[in-house]
Structure formats: structure tokens, C-alpha cells
Amino acid sequence: DAGVIQSPRHEVTEMGQEVTLRCKPISGHNSLFWYRQTMMRGLELLIYFNNNVPIDDSGMPEDRFSAKMPNASFSTLKIQPSEPRDSAVYFCASSPRGSDSPLHFGNGTRLTVT
């Protein structure tokens, strides 16, 4: 079991640039979550997919953020254009059966927008 794989581990970009974060969930897990972690706001759920379908995207900050899950083994989170306040650690997590089962987190992507 390779676990949840996220890339890149670190991303430094300038304000206004497009950023794409990638996630490969654990095989067989049907739920995928994107969280953002900051000191001020803690762990915030951005979006939750079940069987590749977005179930709840109410946590997505604004139209600059978009997420896709084209198949069961891949998801992306895109920020366009990026802003300094987007700087955070972005975690992807997957679970076998939604939020009633344990979430397995990836190592995260640390994003810095200058």
C-alpha cells in the first residue's frame, strides 16, 4: 500500500501564477478530500468527492479555486490566479467509505505564494 501520493511536496510561485496540486488516492478508496491547513484557521475542508463526483465544495474559498477528479485514481486542485493568502499546506486524503471511515492523508503540498 503506497498510501496517498501528493505532488509536488513544495511549490513556490509568484502572485498571479496558476498552481496545480495533484493527488493519487489509495486504490479502492471511493472518497477523496482536499484540506488546507494554516496556523490561523487549522484544517479546513475545501472539497469532498465520492465516487469521483464532487459532493460538497462549499469550502472552496472562491472562484479562483477549482478541483477535478477525472477518474478514481487522480485528482487535481487548481488555483488561478494565486494570491499570497493562499499560502498554506494542502492535504489530500482518501477513505474507503466517506467520512465515517478513517481518512488516510498524503504528505501534503506546502504552497508559498510571493
Place this chain on the structure above:
Amino acid sequence: GQQVMQIPQYQHVQEGEDFTTYCNSSTTLSNIQWYKQRPGGHPVFLIQLVKSGEVKKQKRLTFQFGEAKKNSSLHITATQTTDVGTYFCAFTGGSQGNLIFGKGTKLSVKP
């Protein structure tokens, strides 16, 4: 929206001392999960509690779910430096049954 309050926010202990973190909700929870995040790491699942009054143990860690299912606690006996990290409670809530995390309790252990 629905949320839980975790206390304390920070706890500094001497190695060998006990540690407890609490998670309190104003509404009844269907279940509660606990996670640990080491410095620079990612949250790692520890346990899930579902039943009223449930108590589960993992070596030096004891987890409890309140009778009213509105609060939970994590107790560590005789802390070790390997216990350092932030402990989060999380519950299924919101309109879509998402997993919502508390703000966490950051534990530091002085050797």
C-alpha cells in the same frame, strides 16, 4: 456551522507526566475520530469512537466518548518524547456529512 471546541490549545509537560485533551460539542455527535500530526507531518488516524460511553485503549492512550455523545477525551499516561505533536478530534457533520476537524491540542514534552 457545526464545530467542536478542543482544549487546551497547547500543553507542555515533563516526560513521564500524564496528558489529557478534551473535545466538546454543543450538539450530539454520531461518531468521533482522533488524529495525531507530528511536527512537519500529516494527520494520522488513531481511533474512531461510535457508541455512547465508549472507552478504547491503545497502549498508553485512552480514548473516551461521553454518555451524551457531546464530548470526548484522549488521555496519555506517562508521556514520552515520541508523543510530541498535535492531536485533533474530528467528527462527521455539516449538510453533506463531511469530516470536520477541531483546532487541535499541541503537545510538547520536555525530556
